[in-house]
Amino acid sequence: TLFSNMNATSNMCNIGADLEAFKRINLEATRKAYVKRIDKDFAELQAEVLVKTHLPLKYILNINEFLTTNTSYYKGDGVLQDHTESAKWYRKSAEQGNAEAQNSLGNCYYQGQGVPQNYAEAVKWYRKAAEQGFTDAQYNLGNRYYKGQGVSQNYTEAVKWFRKAAEQGHDDAQSTLGYCYLYGWGVPQSYAEAAKWYRKAADQGHADAQNNLGNRYANGEGVSQDYAEAAKWFSKAAEQGNAESQYNLGVCYYFGYGVTPNKAVGIKWFKKAAQQGNEYAKNALKKLGETW
Numbered sequence: 001t002l003f004s005n006m007n008a009t010s011n012m013c014n015i016g017a018d019l020e021a022f023k024r025i026n027l028e029a030t031r032k033a034y035v036k037r038i039d040k041d042f043a044e045l046q047a048e049v050l051v052k053t054h055l056p057l058k059y060i061l062n063i064n065e066f067l068t069t070n071t072s073y074y075k076g077d078g079v080l081q082d083h084t085e086s087a088k089w090y091r092k093s094a095e096q097g098n099a100e101a102q103n104s105l106g107n108c109y110y111q112g113q114g115v116p117q118n119y120a121e122a123v124k125w126y127r128k129a130a131e132q133g134f135t136d137a138q139y140n141l142g143n144r145y146y147k148g149q150g151v152s153q154n155y156t157e158a159v160k161w162f163r164k165a166a167e168q169g170h171d172d173a174q175s176t177l178g179y180c181y182l183y184g185w186g187v188p189q190s191y192a193e194a195a196k197w198y199r200k201a202a203d204q205g206h207a208d209a210q211n212n213l214g215n216r217y218a219n220g221e222g223v224s225q226d227y228a229e230a231a232k233w234f235s236k237a238a239e240q241g242n243a244e245s246q247y248n249l250g251v252c253y254y255f256g257y258g259v260t261p262n263k264a265v266g267i268k269w270f271k272k273a274a275q276q277g278n279e280y281a282k283n284a285l286k287k288l289g290e291t292w
Contacts, residue, residue: 087114102129119150138165155186174201191222210237227258246273
């Protein structure tokens with residue numbers, strides 16, 4: 001079979017061998033030969049091709065298929081869900097220096113999926129990926145410092161990694177950095193900086209950030225108080241299902257903050273929030289004699 005031939009070729013491809021010999025292995029041709037296969041072993045074989053050749057990453061033309069294989073094992077897409085198998089393949093790629101796989105292996109250790117839960121190991125792999133500039137890993141590493149999981153709690157260090165990811169456009173990191181500025185965790189408290197970072201995430205559609213930016217406008221913190229602007233951001237988050245924003249938008253409509261007063265619409269949003277367990281909305285509806 002073609003795969004057996006590939007194995008025979010790979011026996012000559014030991015680490016340290018002439019790189020020109022590596023280049024002559026046509027992985028793309030191998031990929032094309034297998035790409036239409038639908039049997040259950042296909043995903044594992046795709047990954048094995050990459051692992052058994054020991055190629056440096058820059059010569060691996062189908063690394064995306066390798067990562068897709070891992071994701072398939074992790075999510076159960078097209079193969080039996082097997083976190084242990086997924087972690088095995090993530091490790092092989094991570095040890096070759098692939099940042100995405102390093103972050104994924106960190107997730108495995110953090111969640112205890114496919115490997116025993118180990119926060120210190122999670123931090124180790126997050127750090128390797130974070131130092132390569134991989135934003136998800138930078139955000140994850142920041143969270144470990146923020147929560148003191150696998151490392152000593154250190155808000156300053158947490159902010160450092162949140163900022164690295166935020167400056168590359170990571171919306172979760174931007175929102176979290178806004179939170180740090182709002183409460184002064186690891187940085188001097190600054191409502192203006194909080195609003196700035198919330199806005200960056202909100203502009204990307206981040207619902208929590210939209211809600212928090214709405215609150216800054218409602219309270220006049222870091223921005224001029226503007227109920228219409230507050231209602232705008234509450235509405236964006238509420239439409240995405242953010243329960244706190246649904247309650248806040250209900251308040252806006254019920255009392256006419258930034259919008260034309262409409263008690264029926266206000267109650268509608270209270271009910272949406274209450275159905276998600278928001279206690280403020282539940283209490284409001286109880287006082288109004290409404291059910292949800």
